[in-house]
Amino acid sequence: MSWRADIGLEVHVQLRTRSKMFCACPNAFGAEPNTQVCPVCLGYPGALPVINQEAIRLTVRTGLLIDAHINLRSKFDRKNYFYPDQAKNYQISQYDQPLCVGGHLDFSVNGESRRVGITRIHLEEDVAKNIHFDADSGVDFNRAGTPLMEIVTEPDLHAPEDTLAFLQALKQVLQYGGVSDCNLEQGNIRCDINCSVRRADAVNLGTKIEIKNMNTFRGVFRALQAEIPRQIRELERGRAIVQETRRWDDAAGRTESMRGKEDAHDYRYFPEPDLPPIVLSEETITAWRAELPDLPAARRARFVAAFSLPEYDAGVLVSDKEVADYFEETVAAGAPAKAASNWIMTELLARVSESGESIRDLKVAPAGLAALIQLVENRTINGPTAKEVLATMLVEGGDPGEIVSKRGLAQVSDAGALENFIEQVVASHAKSVADYRAGKQPAFEFLIGQVMRLSRGKANPQLVRELLKAKLG
Amino acid sequence: MSETERQSPFDVAYVARLARLKLGEDECARLQAQLEDILAYVETLNEVDVSGIEPMTQALETQNVMRADVSAPGLDHAAVMANAPERRLGLFIVPRIIE
Amino acid sequence: MSEPTTWTLAESARRVREGAISSLELTDAYLDRIDRLDRAIGAYLTVDADGARAQARAADERRSRGERAPLLGVPVGIKDVLNVSGWPCTCGSRILEGYRAPFDATAVERLRAAGAIPLGILNMDEFAMGSSTENSSRQLTRNPWDLERVPGGSSGGSAAAVAADLCPAALGTDTGGSIRQPAALCGCVGLKPTYGRVSRYGLVAYASSLDQIGPLTKDVRDAALLHDVISGRDPRDSTSLDLPPTSLASGLGRELTGMRLGLPAEYFIDGMDPEVETAVRAAVEQCKALGAEIVPISLPQTRYAIATYYIVATAEASANLARFDGVRYGRRVPGEDPIDMVERTRAAGFGPEVKRRIILGTYVLSSGYYDAYYLRALKVRRWIRAGFDEAFRSCDALLTPTSPSPAFRFGERTGDPLQMYLSDIFTVTVNLAGICGVSLPCGFTKAGLPIGLQVIGPALGEAAILRVAHAYEQSTEWHTRRPNLAVGEGAA
C-alpha cells in the first residue's frame, strides 16, 4: 500500500529591526540577561505598547515578495495563555485580520520546480528565553517583545526533502528582502511542523500531528524522516492517529508526545484595545513594492546580462545574498566582473565554507579584493603572488598595495633587470638552450621557469617569454 | 457534579483554570451561583437587535499610531531585579519549567 | 487668612506664587491635617512626608529664582492605581505587595512638570473594581460627611481626601464612574475626560478601552485647571489623542444663554432615591434660569449599559490582570511547578470582586461564548454610542443624576454584586461611548449627604460641560459647604 504525507509549516521569523515590536528596547542578541528590558516588555503594571512601524513595513515587504494579498486594514489581537516566558500572559498577535493573506513561494527540488501556497503572514511579539537548572528555571526577558513574523503555509509539502528545500528557498527570500538575518544559531528562524499521512488515493488529509519548536533546518528534516514512517507504521498496524502535539528529541532521533498541555487551545483572542488598527493606503503599498530588491532568479538573470557572467557563475553568486552583494560591491569598486567572480568563487567561498563564517566576516572587504584584482590587472603582481597577498589579507587584513610594497612583491617588468636574469639562465643552462634551438618546446618552458625562480616569482611572465624568445633568436 | 449542574453552560472550575485562579470549594460554589445570576442579567442584551451593527472595538476611532524604529535604553537592571520575587544570575527564578 | 487646607487648587497656587504662603508651609499644613484626621477617614495608604517636604523646599527655591509654573509648590493626592517613581503602587491589592514603581505615569510626570507635589497614595477598590472602596484589601475609607457610610468608588480615597481637605485636589481614574460617583457621594467635583484626552501610560489597566484618568477637586475651575495640566498627546499611549493643549480654565462663564441641555428620561428611574431626583430636577430648573434651554430626550440604550459594561470591562480585565503572576514583581506564593505557583499567587493575591470579574471576563471570551457575549456587547456598545451621537445633534450637553442614591452604609450592598453593579447605571454609559462627563454637588439630603449632578458632553466636549457645571456651581453655594470633622476626634 502506498502512503502520502502532507506537511505544512508555521515559520517564525525574527525581523531585522533596531528596536522591539512594542517598545524601544534594542532588538539585539547576546546581551547580559534582563539588561534590554523596560516596563513594556516586562509587562509592568501601567505600561502600554506602541507599534514599531518598521516591523509593519518588513512584514508587508515579505508579503509582496511572495505575491500575497496585503490587507489594507489590519489589527492586533490579544492571544491569552499563561507561561512564565510571557510577560503579560497574553501575546499581542494578529488573529482575523493579519497583514498578509495568500501568496506562494516557488523553489526547486532536484531540478524539479515546485510551488507552496502561503496561507497568511502575521506579526506578533516573541517570548522570553527560559534557562533550566536542576531545581528551577530562570527567565531572561531580553528577547521578550522582539518582533516575530509568522508565516503559515498550506500543507503543500510532501517529503522531508521538499520541506528542507522550501525552508532554504524561504530563507533566501527573507535574506534578499533584508527582512531577517535568518541566523539559525541565534534562533532567527524557528518553526512548528504540521504533518499528516493518508493513503495515496485518499481525498481528505489525515489527522494532523504538530511538532513544536524546531530551531534548525536539519532538525526539521530529521524529524520528518522519523515522524512520517512512524505515522505510516501506526496506520499500517490499524491504529488511528490521535491529534496531538509532539516534540522532536534530537538525541534519540524520534518525536515524542508532549506533556503538560492541558487547556490547550482556548486562547480567547480579542482585539487589542491598546493599539489602533493599521490602515495602509494603496500608495504606500505601491511605494513599498517599488523598493523591492531582486529575488535570486531575477538577480541571476541580471548578473548574466549586465556583467556577461556565465550562467554557472551567476547561479553560484546569487545563491547567498551576502555573496551576491559582495560581488556587486567588488565590481562597483572597480574590479572586472569575471575576475571578481573567479576570485570570490574559488578563493573566498572556499575560505567561507571551511570556517563556516559569513563572507562579511572575512577580513577582506569588497574594496580590498577589488584593489588586489587591480594589482593583477595592471601587472603590478602576478597571479601566484596575488594569492599569497590574499592569504595575508585573510589573516591580517590590510591594504594589498601596502602588503606588496612592504614585502617587495611587486612584479619585475623592467626589461633591464629581466635581461640580467635571462643572461644568467642562458649562461648556466647551455644544454636546454641547445635543445630549444633543436626545436624542443619543453626546454623553453624550463628556461622560463628558471628565470621566474631567479626573480623569486616576481618577474612578469609575459615579458620574460618575449625577451627570452628574442634572446634565443 | 450533579446532572443539573453539568447542563449549565457555565462551569466555574473550567474557567478558573483558564484564568489560573486556584479556587476553594466554597469559593467555587459561591462564584458559580453569583455568576449564573450575573449571566442571567446579561441575557437582556438579547433583546437588542444588533443586526447590521459593527462591533465597537475602540472607544474613539483612530488608526496608524506608530513609532519610528529607534532604540533607547530601558530600565536599569538592578531596579528591575529589585522587584523580582526570586532572582539569581540576573534571571527571574521560577519553579522548574517542563517544556 | 483662612485655613490654607480649605483653599482651592487655584487659590493655593496663586498664594504660593504671590508669596502669601510658602510651599513648605502649605505642604506642612496638609501633612499636619492628615496626621490629625486621616485616622478617621482612611483616605491615604501612604503619605510621602519627607519627599513632599523636600519637593516643597525645592519649589520655594524655584519661586525665589523667579520661576513660574501653573501648580508650583502645590501638593496633590494620587490614586493607588498610578505609578509614581519610587513609590509603592498596589492598586488596593495584596498581589502588588512589595512592588515599587520604577517610573512615573505620564499624568504624574505632567503634574510634576506643572510644579505640583505628589503628596501621597489614596485608597481605592482593588484594581478599580467597585463602587464603594470596600473592595480595597488595604483599609476602609469613610465618607467625611458620615463616617458610617462609604465614600463611593473606586476612587473613594481621592474623593474622601478632597472632601475632607486632606489635599487640595487629587487624581482618580474612571472606568465606569469611578471618579464621578465618589465625587457625588463625597460632595466634590469629578471630571471623566473624553477617552484619549489623558495618557493612560502608567495607569494600571482595569479595562483599557474604558479607563481614563481625571481630576477630583473642590470646584469646577480646579477640575478645568488640572485637566489642562494632565491632558495631551503622549507617544507612549497609542490611544492618546493628538490635539492642541486645552485652556478650559479660561473659558468658564457664569451664564448659559443659548445652550441646549438634554434631559434623558431614562436617567430618572423607578427606585432611585427621591431626594436625589428632587435635587437634580431643581438643578435643571436652575440651569434654565441661567439661560439654558432644556430639551427632553430619550436614550433607550441606557437600560442595556450595565450588562454591556460588565462584559466589555471584565473581558479586558481578564487579560489585563493576567500579568500578575508572581514571576517578575509583586507577591508570590510558592508552588510545585510554574502553574501551581501562578495559581496559588493569584488565588491569594486577588480579592473576591477581582476574582469574580476575572472569571466573568474569561468566560465571555472563551471558546463557544465569544459571539454570544463579547461580540454582542461590542455591537450594543456601538449602539449606545450612536444614541449619544444622536442626542448631541440637538443638545450641547446632557443633565442627569450621577448616582441613583447618596452614600450608602458599609456592607449594605456587598452581599449582592449585581445590586452593587447597578449603582453605576448613570455613569457607565459615558465610558462605553468614550465621551466626557463631570459630577458636581447639587444639594444635600435631609441627613446631610451630598447629591451629585452629572453633566455629560460629546467626545472632546469638556469645554461645554465645564461651562455648564461652572455656571451652575457659581449660582449655588453647595461647593462651599464642608463636612463637620471634629479635629482630633477619631471615628468608630
Ligand SMILES: [Mg+2]
Ligand atoms: Mg504564533
Ligand SMILES: [Zn+2]
Ligand atoms: Zn522594552
